[in-house]
Amino acid sequence: MMPDMEERIRSLTEHTYGTWKAQKDWKRPLYIKDAEGVYMYDENDRPILDFSSxxxxxxxxxxxxxxIEAIVKQAEKMPYIAPAFATEALLSATEALVSVMPKGLDKFFFSTAGTEANEGALMMVRQYMSPNYKIISRYHSYHGGTIAGLSFTGDPRRWYAERARFTVEGVRFAPDAYCYRCPFGLKYGECGIQCAEYVDYMIKEEGNVAAIIIEPVVGTNGRIVPPPEYLPRLRQICDExxxxxxxxxxxxxxxxxxxxFAIQHWDVMPDIMTTAxxxxxxxxxxxxxxxxKKIADFFEEETLIQGHTYAFHPLALSAIAPSISELQKLNATGLPQRVSKYLEKKLYELEDRHECIGDVRGLGHFWALEIVKNRKTKEQFNIKADKFRKPLMTDKIAGEAMKLGMYIVSWWDTLIVAPPLITTEEQVDEGIAVLDKALLVADQEVEHTDSAGSRTSAVFKK
Ligand SMILES: Cc1ncc(COP(=O)(O)O)c(C=O)c1O
Known part of the structure; x- marks a missing residue:
């Protein structure tokens, strides 16, 4: 790296805040010069495989x-216009969405982040359900980084928000549909799906409940795939x-x-969906x-209390229609379907070779490797409270992977295997080869048992 670049990065970190970290840890972010396909390139043109998209x-x-072409065209034509106007960007984004959305879920509010989409949902819920206002969320969840988003987030980031007294009132947390570590200590097949039934109990005991918000497959907090009965039963409980x-x-x-969408695995229709x-x-x-429609009908007469300067932003919206058509084109080749099966098989094989993998679970291109110190007891290297406080074993593994030329996102207990849908079998092999080496840092510290790892996703397929 050029010496003046070192100085520029030093200056950058002096003048900007890094996200989700004590600022002493925002001193030398990796400089990314370029990115194409499934690779990014660092300052020395070293390719880094992107295994978490x-x-x-x-x-x-x-x-x-x-x-990119669609965004450039929109930038040249009309980079901004206020949200009150109809534009070609808004028309084409809306038409493209209507053409793919599940029937009956087809009225949109466009903001600029997933967090805002969830805040918007919360505001609609509270207007629609007034005077009921309570929101049930789950402990293994992330719904956004603002005051409202963190309020109905279960992960450790909420703890910090609560301490700083900036959460909204009226959120309750339900147990997770987390079969590998069932909060009720039960086993799938004999459990009566207590994680869903308990929500019914909560709603009845709490009173004033307006909505439950869930990630159908939990994202950052574990790629937790619920048992097949869970979501249909939750829908029923909401209706009842x-x-x-x-x-x-x-x-x-x-x-x-x-x-x-993940809900299509279980054929469940929410009242509100958020995406980004x-x-x-x-x-x-x-x-x-x-x-x-029922929410849409309500706002025919009721004032929708939402809007901001960047709502319906034409430059932002210009990427929706081409993204949808590119995703459809890719799907028609059969590559993502084929590679997701290959990835699943390779991750299970990886688990056979590495004692530090306690559970492998996921769907499609969305997988968790849950890292444990002891497969038999499921004891972890780090607990949830260690996040932001202690060095984490998962970060150590991700750090090793980066040294070996692969980017993978880690959370306090899992690695997030989520490569782009354009990834080929050869590129999966490349990623698995890196993981094979990187996981050794945890393998060296496991307590040996003769227990096998778990494959919760596979259990549901039987
Ligand atoms: C499930 C879920 N909801 C909401 C968000 C927040 O989205 P954004 O970061 O775009 O605000 C995220 C971000 O990772 C997410 O995973």
């Missing part, structure tokens, strides 16, 4: 030409109790788990709050 958002990989079901498909949407990330391949910032 950045933040599980660039589903079509880097530098998709069709999307007159509570809205909000599905956050910010990360799981846009073919990440196989179908267009893959709807523009993350090339432009868009969040979408999507409602069913």
């Amino acid at each position: 950045q933040l599980m958002c660039s589903n079509l990989g880097h530098k998709n030409k069709v999307i 109790n007159g509570v809205l079901l909000v599905c956050d498909e910010v990360m799981t949407g846009w073919y990440r788990t196989g179908p267009l 990330k893959g709807c523009t391949n993350a090339y432009t910032p868009v969040g979408i709050t999507i409602t069913s």
Whole structure:
């Protein structure tokens, strides 16, 4: 790297805040010079395989030409106009969405982030359900980085928000549909899906519940695939109790788990869906709050208390229609379907070779490797409270992977395997080879047992 670049980066970190970290850890971010396909390139032109699609958002990989062209055209034609006007960008984005959305989920509010899409959903819920206002979320969840988003987030980031007293009132947390570590200590097949039944109990005991918000497959907090009965039963519980079901498909949407949206695995219709990330391949910032007809009808007379300068932003929206057509074209080749099966098989084989892998679970191109110290007891290297406080084993593994030329996102207990949908079998092999080496740092510290790892996703397929 050029010496003056070192100085510029030093100056950069002096003058900017790094996200989600104590600022002493924002001193030398890796400089990325370029990115194309499934690779990014560092300052020395070293290719780095992207095994997490950045933040599980660039589903079509880097530098998709069709999307870029559409954004450039829009920038030349009309980069901004206020949200009150109809534009070609808004028309084409809306038409493209209507053409793919599940029937009955087809009225949109366009904002600029997944967090905003969820805040928008919360505001609609509270207007629609007034005077009921309570929101049930789950402990293993992330719904956004603002005051409202963090309020109904279960992960450790909420703890910090609560301490700083900036959460909203009226959120309750339900147990997770997390079979590998069942919160009820039960086993799938004999459990009566207590994780869903308990929500019914909560709604009845809490009173004033307006909605439950869930990620159909939990994203950052574990790629937790629920048992097959869970989501249909949750829908039923919502209907029986007159509570809205909000599905956050910010990360799981846009073919990440196989179908267009994760809820389609279980044929469940939410009252409100939120999405972002893959709807523009993350090339432009868009969040979408999507409602069913009953919500849409309500706002015919009621004032929708939402809007901001960048709502319906034409430059941002210009990436939606080409992203959808590019995703459909890719799906028609059969590559993502074939490679997701290959990836699943390779991850199970990886588990056979590495004692530090406690559980392998996921769907499509969305997988978790849960890292444990002891397979038998499922003891972890780090607990949830270690996040932001202690060095984490998962970060150590991801750091090793980066040294070996692969980017993979880590959370406090898992690695997030979520390559772009354009990834080939050869590139999966490349990623698995890196993981084979990187996981050794954890293998060296495991307590040996003769127990096998778990494959919760495979259990549900039987
Ligand atoms: C499930 C889920 N919801 C909401 C968000 C927030 O989206 P954004 O970061 O675009 O605000 C995320 C981000 O990762 C997410 O995974």
